[in-house]
Amino acid sequence: MGYVPALVDGTTVVSDSYAILLYLEEKYPQHALLPQDLVRKSINYQAASIVSSSIQPLQNMVLVNYIGEIVSPDEKLPWAQYHIGKGFVALEILLANYAGKYATGDEIYLADLYLAPQLDNAINRFKLDMTAFPLLLKLNKTYNETPSFQQILAETQQQHTDKSAFDFIKLQEA
């Protein structure tokens, strides 16, 4: 689409971060991104989809800047906050019964790779009031205290959300 990451694995090119992560999961099962349990796995799929389909497309900077131009610059922040908040309501409910140290238990899984950069983006770039999202706020704190996330979050604070999840994999494999 012109602005998503691409993975080149031998002669295979996979674009779109969700597709990349699912591809890596099957090609390199030694770095499991999904839990074995099917229900917990589906929680990861749902969390990833909420971020990638319901939040990210509506708060990416191309669209936010467009809203700023056609409506008003003052509308950019409320626009982004509204769409992120709507997704966060769903995530807070979705993860309530599954979260442990991380989003879906005590291991880092797919959901965390989407949540860490999205939370950072919401809090630091879009100044979202997190009062209604205590679980997500706790997860954000954990990510910021987890070394493998710290480096990525520091590097990508000004970058595209999708990229961070992908960089995490590279870091884990390094």
Next chain:
Amino acid sequence: MGYVPALVDGTTVVSDSYAILLYLEEKYPQHALLPQDLVRKSINYQAASIVSSSIQPLQNMVLVNYIGEIVSPDEKLPWAQYHIGKGFVALEILLANYAGKYATGDEIYLADLYLAPQLDNAINRFKLDMTAFPLLLKLNKTYNETPSFQQILAETQQQHTDKSAFDFIKLQEA
């Protein structure tokens, strides 16, 4: 998110059509939605993601109506056409080397479940000029000639895109 389908399977509730389809794929492997070959599988993931993350969120009627209100009613159609067209450019290239009778070969897979309603939507609701997308146009013709798609497409021409893919599963299993 308030407007996506939900699957209730015993005590498990899965929301979001992408998560539902991936859940069904693993829970009921007798109805394979993905090919065995990992590269071809990744083409399916990518096609599904393009529709669900890059097209659908930007052309759903809530957003299109919002654009109509804040900009102009005349902007609704160009807005939808622009975002669908951008995704179709990517899909036309993505599927070029993989399409057979259907999107990624001669069997119906995940990509088709996303493409059939999206193509119908683009052509019948948003009157998109398909001249630049000969492969997608051919696939649309095939879907309209495939009985299991015909019923769904007829039923959902006025409905949410995501819903059609999900109904297809129910129909297959009926």
